[in-house]
Structure formats: structure tokens, C-alpha cells
Amino acid sequence: MSIQQSPFARKLGAFVALSGEELSALDRLHGRRKTFPAGRDIVHEGQVNHSAYILASGWVCSYKLLSGGTRQIVDFQIPGDFLGLRSVLFRTADHNIEPVTKVEASEVPAADLLATFGKTPRLATAVLWAASRDEAMVVEHLVGIGRRDAKERTAHFLLELGARLKLVGLATASGYACPLSQYMLADALGLSAVHINRELRELREDGLVTFQHGKVEIHDLDGLVALADFDKTYLDHDGPLLK
Amino acid sequence: MSIQQSPFARKLGAFVALSGEELSALDRLHGRRKTFPAGRDIVHEGQVNHSAYILASGWVCSYKLLSGGTRQIVDFQIPGDFLGLRSVLFRTADHNIEPVTKVEASEVPAADLLATFGKTPRLATAVLWAASRDEAMVVEHLVGIGRRDAKERTAHFLLELGARLKLVGLATASGYACPLSQYMLADALGLSAVHINRELRELREDGLVTFQHGKVEIHDLDGLVALADFDKTYLDHDGPLLK
DNA sequence: CGAGAACTTGAACAGGGTCAAGATGCGTGG
DNA sequence: CCACGCATCTTGACCCTGTTCAAGTTCTCG
Numbered sequence: 001m002s003i004q005q006s007p008f009a010r011k012l013g014a015f016v017a018l019s020g021e022e023l024s025a026l027d028r029l030h031g032r033r034k035t036f037p038a039g040r041d042i043v044h045e046g047q048v049n050h051s052a053y054i055l056a057s058g059w060v061c062s063y064k065l066l067s068g069g070t071r072q073i074v075d076f077q078i079p080g081d082f083l084g085l086r087s088v089l090f091r092t093a094d095h096n097i098e099p100v101t102k103v104e105a106s107e108v109p110a111a112d113l114l115a116t117f118g119k120t121p122r123l124a125t126a127v128l129w130a131a132s133r134d135e136a137m138v139v140e141h142l143v144g145i146g147r148r149d150a151k152e153r154t155a156h157f158l159l160e161l162g163a164r165l166k167l168v169g170l171a172t173a174s175g176y177a178c179p180l181s182q183y184m185l186a187d188a189l190g191l192s193a194v195h196i197n198r199e200l201r202e203l204r205e206d207g208l209v210t211f212q213h214g215k216v217e218i219h220d221l222d223g224l225v226a227l228a229d230f231d232k233t234y235l236d237h238d239g240p241l242l243k
Numbered sequence: 244m245s246i247q248q249s250p251f252a253r254k255l256g257a258f259v260a261l262s263g264e265e266l267s268a269l270d271r272l273h274g275r276r277k278t279f280p281a282g283r284d285i286v287h288e289g290q291v292n293h294s295a296y297i298l299a300s301g302w303v304c305s306y307k308l309l310s311g312g313t314r315q316i317v318d319f320q321i322p323g324d325f326l327g328l329r330s331v332l333f334r335t336a337d338h339n340i341e342p343v344t345k346v347e348a349s350e351v352p353a354a355d356l357l358a359t360f361g362k363t364p365r366l367a368t369a370v371l372w373a374a375s376r377d378e379a380m381v382v383e384h385l386v387g388i389g390r391r392d393a394k395e396r397t398a399h400f401l402l403e404l405g406a407r408l409k410l411v412g413l414a415t416a417s418g419y420a421c422p423l424s425q426y427m428l429a430d431a432l433g434l435s436a437v438h439i440n441r442e443l444r445e446l447r448e449d450g451l452v453t454f455q456h457g458k459v460e461i462h463d464l465d466g467l468v469a470l471a472d473f474d475k476t477y478l479d480h481d482g483p484l485l486k
Numbered sequence: 487c488g489a490g491a492a493c494t495t496g497a498a499c500a501g502g503g504t505c506a507a508g509a510t511g512c513g514t515g516g
Numbered sequence: 517c518c519a520c521g522c523a524t525c526t527t528g529a530c531c532c533t534g535t536t537c538a539a540g541t542t543c544t545c546g
Contacts, residue, residue, distance in 0.1 A: 128371045
């Protein structure tokens with residue numbers, strides 16, 4: 001795969017028009033390629049001196065555990081996403097990262113990352129932009145959990161995932177492969193697994209979406225968008241800001 | 244006020260040891276000082292070509308409005324905080340910013356910010372760190388709304404605010420001045436104003452905190468921390484990562 | 487083919503919302 | 517300095533969304 005085609009490079013390029021030199025600096029950032037099995041945490045809260053990763057294939061989730069034993073999934077990451085940036089900057093990880101499926105990712109050592117920022121400031125700005133986009137997603141989840149009811153929230157979530165996957169070529173307007181269990185959906189949406197199940201059934205019975213057999217099939221996109229009050233502005237790249 | 248004493252410079256300095264030159268670049272970033280009255284939005288969602296701001300005095304809140312007319316407050320900003328960074332990087336604002344009180348802030352034009360990053364890469368890294376800290380707060384709010392009940396959530400919120408205010412010298416271990424109404428608390432915590440009122444009464448009757456007359460008084464810090472399962476790691480600066 | 491994981495459904499319950507009515511505080515103008 | 521009016525706070529009663537518990541059922545994969 002050529003440098004220009006890496007999904008992460010493509011994403012950053014959407015904000016900052018990267019020069020050949022910047023692209024190769026970005027390429028050198030990709031360290032050792034590692035594989036992780038599903039289910040065993042890559043990084044756990046409180047861990048120090050870990051690396052960041054650029055996700056090449058598979059899905060992971062970032063979550064926090066509460067004292068009562070419940071967990072809240074903050075976000076899922078899909079191919080092309082950057083993992084653990086925040087934890088590297090803080091030195092000690094503030095959340096857990098668990099592979100949902102088998103995962104392949106390039107390690108990005110903390111020292112390399114910081115050194116690269118010093119030498120390639122536009123890359124630092126691009127990463128800041130990418131981090132802001134992640135924050136925008138977390139904000140949208142917060143709004144959903146705080147003020148949307150279970151059905152809207154579920155619909156919104158499925159639409160957001162679809163929009164993100166489409167950007168990296170893993171979804172079409174009619175659906176996508178989705179390895180998440182209903183338990184994970186529940187932990188991401190702040191609901192119980194039982195209730196998620198009921199909401200999914202309703203969405204199916206309304207002819208809007210199905211979430212079954214590892215696939216999401218969107219049967220009525222407009223209806224779903226209307227129900228969820230979905231506005232994908234916060235996910236969009238509208239061309240480089242920095243020329 | 245000397246450069247080194249600006250709360251924003253102090254905050255960035257906690258992550259990156261800033262040189263004299265970097266500090267003066269940071270200082271030049273502070274543009275025109277502006278004053279905003281309480282209640283009228285500084286930035287509204289969808290707005291383009293607005294500036295970012297560094298908050299000098301007063302409180303503001305960042306919020307989103309939903310189609311149903313409800314709103315979700317994402318965070319409050321206090322003196323020393325950076326406002327609207329995300330919206331500047333996206334060119335079009337993805338949330339509203341409303342002053343809670345009368346506010347004084349230095350304007351930071353988008354172009355100046357990006358130019359400074361190019362010339363002073365360590366400053367870009369420092370701002371990335373500050374943005375990550377903000378994201379960590381949003382994540383903590385998400386976890387609270389998703390998995391904590393109303394009482395824990397309220398307690399957690401009051402503790403977080405206290406910890407943040409203490410960092411800029413606006414709180415002591417026993418309390419702080421707080422201009423928020425119960426309605427704003429409700430919109431921040433994803434609860435109804437009526438229910439917030441009941442929870443505040445309970446916290447008061449339990450001898451933990453009072454939230455009255457524009458003041459928060461903490462009567463039993465340990466009890467509150469235990470109730471809220473509060474771990475302030477995510478707010479801490481533990482010394483410069485970049486020397 | 488068997489066993490555990492994931493999904494499904496029902497029934498009872500509770501946390502928090504909504505509606506309604508009053509009390510309290512506070513800024514403004516007279 | 518007082519009085520009026522509005523915003524904020526307070527409390528009660530009832531209701532609804534989503535939880536919990538429990539008992540199957542259906543996948544999936546070794």
C-alpha cells in the first residue's frame with residue numbers, strides 16, 4: 001500500500017494538505033505492526049509507558065469501568081483511527097482499550113510521536129484536528145445519552161457508525177458489517193442489554209433498520225435520519241483548511 | 244500581569260516547559276480583549292469564521308440544542324480555559340457558547356492560531372495536550388450520564404468543578420462561588436430541574452454539600468468523594484512531559 | 487454434537503420525568 | 517426605600533421509560 005493510500009493519511013489530508021515530506025514523516029511514525037486477539041485489553045486504565053496505535057484492521061472499543069462493576073463504552077474505533085493518543089499525552093492511560101475483533105495495528109511510540117510534532121508542525125496541527133474530530137464524536141454521544149430517548153439514541157448510533165465506515169469504504173448507503181454484540185451496544189448507549197434488544201426489535205418492525213447476524217441493513221435511511229435527528233456535519237471533512 | 248502568570252500559560256506550562264520565546268508567541272496570540280454580557284451567545288452552532296477565545300474572567304457554557312427544544316450542556320469553561328478551538332478547526336461551529344456571567348476574554352483569530360502552530364511546534368503540542376484534557380472531561384461527563392445515578396452524578400459534578408476551580412485559585416477545599424442555576428445543572432447532567440432540586444436537598448440533608456445563594460460549600464469532602472466515586476486523575480497535571 | 491455465548495420475551499419494579507402550584511429572592515423603576 | 521414582576525427554587529402527586537430478574541431459545545464454534 002502506498003503512503004498516500006493509508007486511511008489515516010487520507011483522513012489527516014482532509015484537513016491539512018500534506019507535502020511529500022510530511023507524508024513520509026507520517027509513514028515513519030508507523031512502527032511495528034502488531035496483532036491482538038479479540039477480548040484481551042490492549043491498554044488498561046492506569047497503565048503507564050504504553051504506545052499509541054494506528055488501527056489497520058478490526059474494531060476496538062474504548063471504555064471506562066465504574067466501581068459498581070458497570071462499564072461505559074466511550075467510542076468504537078475502526079480502521080484508520082488513531083488509538084490512545086490521549087493516554088500517551090497524559091502518560092498514564094485514562095481508559096481501557098479492548099479489541100472487539102481480532103485487530104491489526106501499527107505501534108506509534110510516544111517519543112517518536114512527540115519528536116515528529118517538533119519537526120513537522122503541520123502534522124501536529126493535523127493530529128490536533130483529528131483529535132478534535134474524535135472529541136466531536138464524544139460530544140455527540142454525550143448529547144445522545146443526556147437528551148435522546150432509547151430509540152432515537154439507538155438509531156443515531158447506527159447512523160453514525162455507518163457514516164464513519166463509509167468514509168473508509170466499509171459501508172454503503174444500505175448497510176455494513178458490524179461485529180458488535182447487543183451487550184456492547186448497551187454499554188455504549190448507557191442502556192441495559194434487554195432494553196437495547198427491544199428497541200432493535202421496534203426499529204426492525206418499523207421497517208427502518210435490522211441489526212442481525214453481524215450485519216446492519218438500513219431499509220429506510222430517511223426515516224432513520226428523521227427519527228434520530230441525525231446531522232452528520234460533525235463527521236464531515238470539507239476540504240483542507242491549511243493549504 | 245506578566246506573561247508567566249496568565250492562567251492559560253500556566254496550564255500549558257504544566258505539560259510543556261515553555262521557553263521565553265514560546266511564552267511570548269503565546270502572549271501575542273491574545274488578541275483584542277472583549278466583554279460579553281451574560282446570556283447572549285458568543286458563538287452559535289453553524290456559525291462560520293468566528294474566533295476562538297481565551298477566557299480571562301467569568302463563566303461560559305458550551306451546549307447543543309436538539310430538535311425537540313431540549314438542550315445538553317457539554318461543559319462549563321472557567322477562567323484560563325480555551326474556548327471554541329474545535330469550532331475554529333472545523334471552520335463551522337459545532338456547538339453554542341453562552342456566557343453564564345458577564346465575561347472577559349481575549350480573542351484568538353483562527354489565522355493567527357494556525358500560523359503560530361507552524362512557527363512554534365511545541366506550542367501546538369501543548370495546545371493538543373490542553374484539548375486532550377478537555378476531551379477527558381467530556382468523557383468523564385459521558386460516563387457519568389451513562390452509568391451514574393442522579394445523586395452520584397450531581398456529587399461528581401460539584402467535585403469536578405471544585406477541583407478545576409482550585410487549579411486557578413478560585414476554590415478552596417471547603418467550597419467556591421458558583422453562578423450556575425439549577426436549570427443549568429439539569430441541562431449539564433441530563434436531568435430535569437425538578438429532580439436536581441431534590442438531589443441537592445438530599446445531599447444537603449446528608450451533610451455532604453450545600454448549593455445555595457451562588458455558593459457551593461463542601462461539608463464532607465471524603466463522604467462526597469466516596470459517594471461520587473471521584474478520581475481526579477483525569478484533571479491532574481503531573482509535571483511537564485516535554486522538557 | 488455439546489456448551490457457552492448471545493439473543494429474546496415476559497412480568498414486576500423503580501428512578502426520574504412531567505405537571506401543577508406555591509414560595510422565595512432579586513433587579514428595576516417609581 | 518419600597519413595590520412590583522419575573523426568574524429561580526421548592527414540594528407534592530402521578531406517570532412512564534427503562535431496569536431487573538427470570539426463563540427460555542437460538543447461534544456459533546470447538
